Amino acid sequence: MTTELKTFIGSQFIGKPVLADIEFIPHLEKINDFADTNGLNIFVTSSTRAWNVPVGGAVFTPAKMSNHFIGHAIDMNIKIGGKLFNSDALSNFDSLPPAIQAFITAIRKHPVLRWGGDFGDPVHIDDGLNINIPDIWKQKFPIIQSELNGLTQPGIRTEISPRLLFLTTPLMQGDDVKAIQKKLIEKGFDLGTSGADGFFGQTTANAVIKFQEKEDLEPIDGIVGEKTKKALGL
Ligand SMILES: [Zn+2]
Incomplete structure (x- = not known):
């Protein structure tokens, strides 16, 4: 097992840089391929999350073993033809443009990837590691969280290691x-x-x-x- 936070940039990815565990990067590349094939863009609204820290000011209760905490999940809106499909739009599969349906179908057919719409969270994509191999999830959790705390938490100063600096909400300051x-x-x-x-x-x-x-x-x-x-x- 290799666990390391990495930044992912995909040709079809727009929005914030995606932070992910190195072992989730091949899946992000696959998601990027599916988006490319279907001519759409992925607007990532959230990727790796810190334990117990509200994202973008929103109040949320962390699922017990969310794949966001280990860098194995993204939340996204889909952009196609200048139109952004958010959670509300994505929750109604039958009303989606064929290109988005094809993209979601590709995710569903992938041996590992899961579309959150199948469990009430249509902006979410992950690899189900929390359910399939919970022991690995538990090993990755402290590593990813300590890296995240040291590198990326907006507004949190650390003397342990220099953090990556980039545009995020709220703005990083220091x-x-x-x-x-x-x-x-x-x-x-x-x-x-x-x-x-x-x-x-x-x-x-x-x-x-x-x-x-x-x-x-x-x-x-x-x-x-x-x-x-x-x-x-x-
Ligand atoms: Zn999510």
Whole structure:
């Protein structure tokens, strides 16, 4: 078993970067393939979640062993022809455009992947690891949660390890954000009137993307990890 939080960028994925366990990445690639085949985009609203922390301010009660806690699930809306299909729209399978029905059918036919619509949660896709191999779920849980706490929790400062910095809701805030903003300004990137305010907002994300393009960094994703930080001179 390998357990490690990774960022996933798919050609058909829009919205927030997907954080997932390395062993769920091949499934995300499959989901991306199904979306590509059917000409639709996946707008991810939630991926790996911290234990007991409300997502986007919404009140939710964590299912006992949710696959979100180990990076083996996503919540998504589907975008096709400029139209976004949310939970309400996705809950009525028969009324969906054929392309979305075909996408969901592909998920259902996959040997491992599950569409949440089959258990009352139509925005959810996971691999059923919590049910199929609960022992592995239990082994992964503390690893993913500690990585998540150290790397990505908005507003939570940690001295243990540098976190990934990217655009999220609520905005990430801290001296680490301010440090990259100062470097971006130094290098001539426009951060607008807010300047180096310590909040990782849209302007900062755009500047990071421009910086990554200029420096030929791969991937160009607006996420500040080790490589981008190094290139910024931090
Ligand atoms: Zn979910």
